[in-house]
Amino acid sequence: MNPFIISGYKSPEYFCDRQAETLKIMDAIENSRNVTLVSFRRLGKTGLLRHVEHKIGSKMPFLYIDLYPTLELQDFINLFSNSIIHGLEPLTDRVIRKVTAFFSALRPRFSFDPQTGSPSIEINIADRGEANMTIHLLFDYIRQSGRKVTVAFDEFQQILEYPEKNVEALLRTEIQTNTESCFIFSGSQTHMLLSMFNEYSRPFYQSSEILELGKxxxxxxxxxxxxxxxxxxxxxxxxxxxxxxxxxxxxxxxxxxxxxxxxxxxxxxxxxxxxxxxxxxxxxxxEIIYYNYRELLTKLQFQLLRAIAKEDKVEKPYSERFVQKYKLGAASSVRSAIDVLKGKGMLMEDQGLRVTDRFFSLWLKKQI
Ligand SMILES: Nc1ncnc2c1ncn2[C@@H]1O[C@H](COP(=O)(O)OP(=O)(O)O)[C@@H](O)[C@H]1O
Ligand SMILES: [Mg+2]
The missing domain is CATH 1.10.8 (Helicase, Ruva Protein; domain 3)
Structure with missing residues (x-):
């Protein structure tokens, strides 16, 4: 086998370092403190969460929920509910009956995967009131388990994209009352996550310790x-x-x-x-992907990415020197192009502005 894992997590043997970060998270879990884990993409947040999960083993339940694919509260509920019913105890007939009774007001439905036989729960929410009640009951279900549970929400900033309002406040209220459990919020949109936890007016203000994952x-x-x-x-x-x-x-x-x-x-x-x-x-x-990017971007956006890639990183992207050297036109258009590219996650701040995808950056550097 190839020892250089390029997706997911195998075991500690194939995992490099991260000892201090692992200890920090383990300590937070043991002492029921919440943690916010941030870094830009592909540095190893998900890997680190999986590593912690592996270390905890069967000592306590660890629920890992990747919110990246979720677009609305219903998606959140689908993932969270399934993670809870599978993660707390083996899903025997008795537990299925217990879950059905617990969530009876919400008419949960179980279905069984025809291939594996594995059950999954479906709770369809009709309106916002039901959504709120469902969320409340899901957290309640964790509480009533009487166990200390770690819940890791990966790409947590995704909840800000849901069309429903006040999801942030709703989750905050529930999390605050689950004092025995530990919640980990992880994400690549560093700026969005940090403002959730550092801004006085936001529900999650100072509710967790921040761990910025470095290289x-x-x-x-x-x-x-x-x-x-x-x-x-x-x-x-x-x-x-x-x-x-x-x-x-x-x-x-x-x-x-x-x-x-x-x-x-x-x-x-x-x-x-x-x-x-x-x-x-x-x-x-x-290359075919990079050509495709070029098709999807405006001429200026592409020129700007190429210019930044050629410099490796740019500290003053609005400076005359940079703008003129690469013939980028008005600084105001450069500014809006940068905003769009940052919003798309194609540019990031790492001691200056850089192209996020390192391979794409190396490719751009070679373009005339
Ligand atoms: N400490 C590590 N040692 C070896 N490989 C790692 C380590 N951390 C992450 N990886 C690998 O690097 C890739 C990107 O890591 P990932 O955890 O997905 O990053 P992120 O969640 O920050 O975007 C994955 O393929 C993962 O297997
Ligand atoms: Mg990840």
Whole structure:
């Protein structure tokens, strides 16, 4: 198997470092403090949550809920309710009866996956009143379990996109009364999440401790990479691993992906030039996506992304020097293009403005 995991989580063996962060989260869980975990995309938040879940093992229930695909409160309820009924205890007939009785006012329906036989619950909400009651009962169900439960909401800022109003306040009220449990709010929209928790006027103000996930340290990561290659009788020196880290800006996903491809390349002794070639190959494989991006963006948005990629990062994107060098036109149009691209998640702040997708950035850099 390839030791460089590029989706999901396997086990601690394939997980690099994050010891301090894991301890911090474990400590918060033990002491029933809530945690907000933020970083930009693909640095390893989801991986870290899975790692914590693995560490906790069967000691207490850990409910992981990825809110990224949810668009409205009904979606939230579907995911949350299923996570609760599966996560707290084995779903025997007796428990199904208990759940049915508990939620009877909401007419829950169980269906069974024809392939696996696994049950899932469906609670259809007719109006906002029912939605509120459902949410209340779901949190109540956790409370009545009498167990300490950890609930991790991944991509939590997604609740701000729901068409329903005041979801933030509704959840805050419920979470506040579940004092035994620990809630983790994780997300990539750092700015949106931080303002939820740091602004005085917002329901979640100062209700949790903030953990900003940084990049994995270069020396730790390079050693981790190099050791895996040698364990499989391949050679990739720490120096080459550091080169791979640097060129990928230390972004976990991109480092993992590059190493995964190099591992399966059939080359036994990997030098810097092999890494360069492999990156070219990755960019080529993705090219169709990048051309597609270009189709979807305005000319200025694309030019701006390319200009930022060529500089690697830009601290003063409105400066005359930058705007003139890349012939971007009026600073005001640059400003609105930046806002749009940030909104789409294509640009981010990391000690200056950068193109979020590291591979896309490397590809743009090569465009004339
Ligand atoms: N500490 C780690 N060691 C090795 N791989 C990791 C680590 N953290 C994350 N990954 C991998 O990096 C990729 C991106 O991580 P992910 O957790 O999905 O990021 P995020 O949730 O911040 O967007 C995933 O493929 C994941 O398996
Ligand atoms: Mg994630």
């Amino acid at each position: 994995i340290k270069k020396d730790e990561y390079a050693t981790f990479i190099s050791e895996f290659f040698s364990r499989f009788n391949k050679d990739l020196s720490v120096a080459v691993a550091e080169y791979i880290y640097d060129i990928n800006g230390g972004i976990t996903f991109n480092v993992q992906y590059t190493c995964n491809k190099l591992f399966s390349s059939g080359i036994d002794k990997i030098e810097e030039r092999d890494a360069i070639k492999m990156l070219d190959k990755i960019l080529e494989e993705n």
